[in-house]
Amino acid sequence: MTAGQPSPDDHTDYHDFADRMSRMMIAQMTGGMAPSALWQAMADWSVHLGTAPGKQAKLAEKAMQAPAILAKRALNAETADPMPQDRRFASDHWNNPPFSTLRDGFLLTEEWWQTATTDVRGMTPANEAALSFAVRQALDTMAPSNFPHLNPEVLARARDTQGGSVMQGLMNTVADVGAPKEMPSDLRLGKEIAATPGKVVARSHLAELIQYSPTTDTVHPEPILIVPAWIMKYYILDLSPHNSLVRWLVAQGHTVFVISWRNPGAEDRDLGMQDYLDQGPRMALDAIDAITGAERIHAAGYCLGGTLLSIQAAAMARAGDTRLASMTLLAAQVDFSEAGELALFVSEAQVALLEDLMWHQGYLTGDQMAGAFTMLRSNDLVWSRMIHEKLMGEQTEPNDMMTWNADSTRMPYRMHSEYLRGLFLENRLSHGKYRIDGKALSLTDLDLPIFAVGTETDHVAPWKSVYKIHHLTDADVTFALTSGGHNAGIISEPGHRHRHYRIATHPHADRYQDPEAWVAAVAPQEGSWWDGWAEWLRARSGDPVAPPPMGRPKAGYEAICDAPGSYVFQR
Structure with a gap:
C-alpha cells in the first residue's frame, strides 16, 4: 500500500473492504463508468x-x-x-x-x-x-x-499531397504513443498566460489568494473576489492578455482578488466541502477585509466555484453577515435537477463506483473527470481531432484554451463524494437540506443583487438550469444569456467576433417568467456580455478612491510571492 491508500486495518469490516476493492478494479477497467x-x-x-x-x-x-x-x-x-x-x-x-x-x-x-x-x-x-x-x-x-x-x-x-498527409498522420500517431498527457505548448504560466501582474497575499493548505496590481489611478471601493471551480486551474479567467477577464476587470478600475486552488494528493483524501469553504472563500473574504478595509465586496463564482460561493453567501445571510455587495454566478448551478447530459454520469451506481475508485486512490484524477466531459462532445474532442491529425496529417497548434484544458486537477475523495451525493445526486442545496457549520442552508435567505450568466450551448451547466436562480432566492436577478459554450461563452472578451448576448433584470417582486418566455421577450444584442456586467457592477459600486495596498503586513497579509503563485504549477 502506498501513502494515503486504505488498508484492511483501516476498516473493521473485511467484507466491505473486499467489496470496495472489487468495485475499484471494475472502475479502473471501465474508466470509472458503472x-x-x-x-x-x-x-x-x-x-x-x-x-x-x-x-x-x-x-x-x-x-x-x-x-x-x-x-x-x-x-x-x-x-x-x-x-x-x-x-x-x-x-x-x-x-x-x-x-x-x-x-x-x-x-x-x-x-x-x-x-x-x-x-x-x-x-x-x-x-x-x-x-x-x-x-x-x-x-x-x-x-x-x-x-x-x-x-x-x-x-x-x-x-x-502525394501521400504526404498519410506519412504525417502516421508520424502524429507515433508521436502520441507514450507522449506526456500535458498539451505540448510554448505558452508559459506567468509569461504568456496567467500573466496579469499581482501578488499572492494569503495562503491556506487548499488555496492561495492572488491580489492583482491596479492599472488605474483610482478604483471602485468595493473589491471583487473571484471563486473558480476547484476542478480546474483558475487561469481560465486569466488566459492571454487579450482575453483575460481578470486583466479586463482591473482595467475597468476594480481591485480584483482570485482564489487559486491547490492540486490535492492522496494525503488530502479526508478534506471535505467544509474545508474547501473555510480555506477558500472564507479565508479570502477575511484577507480582503483586512487588506482593503472595504465594507462591501463583490463576489463572483465560475462553474462549481459559483455553487461554493452560493453556499457561502447563504451561510453569511443566515448569520446576518452583510459584507457581500453582490453575487455573480458564471455558468454556475445551485439546482442540479436538470443538469444536462452530465447528469448521465451521476446515478447511485455511478457515484458508488467513483467513491470506491477514489477511496482506493485518495482522489479522483483530472483525467478521470475529463473523460466524462470529453464524451459529451466526442465529435469535436475525439473524432474530429483524430480525423484531422491522424488521417489528414494536420498539426494542431495549441492555443491558450487548449493549454489550460490539458492542465488538469485532482479532487479529494471526501470532498468529491460530498459534492456528487449532496449537491448533484440528492440536490440538497435547492431543497434547503444542505448543511454547513452543522446547520441547514436556505437560498431564500439571499436578498443581495445577483448577476447570473448562462451560455447557449453549455453541456456542463445548461443555461435553463442556471436560470433557476430566479425562483430559488429572494433577490433581484439580472440574467445574461450569451453565445458559446461553458468555457468559450464565458471567455468572450469585447471585440470577439460573432458574439451576442441577451440581458434583462427581473425584480423579485415581479411575477416569475419561464426561460422560454424570457428568451422570446429579450432581444439579442451584438457584443460581449462583459460590457453588460461592467455596467451592472458600476451601478452597484461607490465613487472611485485610491487603490488599496498590495497586501497589509501589519494585519498578517504580506505579499508572499508574485502571481500566478505556486499552487497553479502543481501537477
Missing part, C-alpha cells in the same frame, strides 16, 4: 419497447423506407441534412457518390436509432437519456468519416 447503469437502461428499454407494437411498427416502416429514400436521393442528387452542430460532413466532397450514399445511409441509421431510443412510453427519463447517449457514442465510432478509405476529404488530401 456497467450496471447501462444494463439497467437497456433492460428498461427492452421491456417497454417489447410491449409497444405501435412503436415497433413505426420502426419497421422507417427501416423499410430507408432504401427508397437512399435511392431517391442518389437519383435526384439530393443531400441529407445533418444536425447543424455536426461538422463531419460539411465538406462538398461528401456530395459526390458513392460518399453521399455512405453519408446518407449513416444519417438515416442515426435517425432510426434516435427514434428507437426516445419517446418509449414507460421508460424513465434517466434511462432513456442514458441509452440514447450510449447509442450515439457507439454510432459515432462507426461514422464513415472515421475511416480513411471511406472519407473523401482524407482521400483528396492524400492525393493533393
Whole structure:
C-alpha cells in the first residue's frame, strides 16, 4: 500500500473492504463508468419497447423506407441534412457518390436509432437519456468519416499531397504513443498566460489568494473576489492578455482578488466541502477585509466555484453577515435537477463506483473527470481531432484554451463524494437540506443583487438550469444569456467576433417568467456580455478612491510571492 491508500486495518469490516476493492478494479477497467447503469437502461428499454407494437411498427416502416429514400436521393442528387452542430460532413466532397450514399445511409441509421431510443412510453427519463447517449457514442465510432478509405476529404488530401498527409498522420500517431498527457505548448504560466501582474497575499493548505496590481489611478471601493471551480486551474479567467477577464476587470478600475486552488494528493483524501469553504472563500473574504478595509465586496463564482460561493453567501445571510455587495454566478448551478447530459454520469451506481475508485486512490484524477466531459462532445474532442491529425496529417497548434484544458486537477475523495451525493445526486442545496457549520442552508435567505450568466450551448451547466436562480432566492436577478459554450461563452472578451448576448433584470417582486418566455421577450444584442456586467457592477459600486495596498503586513497579509503563485504549477 502506498501513502494515503486504505488498508484492511483501516476498516473493521473485511467484507466491505473486499467489496470496495472489487468495485475499484471494475472502475479502473471501465474508466470509472458503472456497467450496471447501462444494463439497467437497456433492460428498461427492452421491456417497454417489447410491449409497444405501435412503436415497433413505426420502426419497421422507417427501416423499410430507408432504401427508397437512399435511392431517391442518389437519383435526384439530393443531400441529407445533418444536425447543424455536426461538422463531419460539411465538406462538398461528401456530395459526390458513392460518399453521399455512405453519408446518407449513416444519417438515416442515426435517425432510426434516435427514434428507437426516445419517446418509449414507460421508460424513465434517466434511462432513456442514458441509452440514447450510449447509442450515439457507439454510432459515432462507426461514422464513415472515421475511416480513411471511406472519407473523401482524407482521400483528396492524400492525393493533393502525394501521400504526404498519410506519412504525417502516421508520424502524429507515433508521436502520441507514450507522449506526456500535458498539451505540448510554448505558452508559459506567468509569461504568456496567467500573466496579469499581482501578488499572492494569503495562503491556506487548499488555496492561495492572488491580489492583482491596479492599472488605474483610482478604483471602485468595493473589491471583487473571484471563486473558480476547484476542478480546474483558475487561469481560465486569466488566459492571454487579450482575453483575460481578470486583466479586463482591473482595467475597468476594480481591485480584483482570485482564489487559486491547490492540486490535492492522496494525503488530502479526508478534506471535505467544509474545508474547501473555510480555506477558500472564507479565508479570502477575511484577507480582503483586512487588506482593503472595504465594507462591501463583490463576489463572483465560475462553474462549481459559483455553487461554493452560493453556499457561502447563504451561510453569511443566515448569520446576518452583510459584507457581500453582490453575487455573480458564471455558468454556475445551485439546482442540479436538470443538469444536462452530465447528469448521465451521476446515478447511485455511478457515484458508488467513483467513491470506491477514489477511496482506493485518495482522489479522483483530472483525467478521470475529463473523460466524462470529453464524451459529451466526442465529435469535436475525439473524432474530429483524430480525423484531422491522424488521417489528414494536420498539426494542431495549441492555443491558450487548449493549454489550460490539458492542465488538469485532482479532487479529494471526501470532498468529491460530498459534492456528487449532496449537491448533484440528492440536490440538497435547492431543497434547503444542505448543511454547513452543522446547520441547514436556505437560498431564500439571499436578498443581495445577483448577476447570473448562462451560455447557449453549455453541456456542463445548461443555461435553463442556471436560470433557476430566479425562483430559488429572494433577490433581484439580472440574467445574461450569451453565445458559446461553458468555457468559450464565458471567455468572450469585447471585440470577439460573432458574439451576442441577451440581458434583462427581473425584480423579485415581479411575477416569475419561464426561460422560454424570457428568451422570446429579450432581444439579442451584438457584443460581449462583459460590457453588460461592467455596467451592472458600476451601478452597484461607490465613487472611485485610491487603490488599496498590495497586501497589509501589519494585519498578517504580506505579499508572499508574485502571481500566478505556486499552487497553479502543481501537477
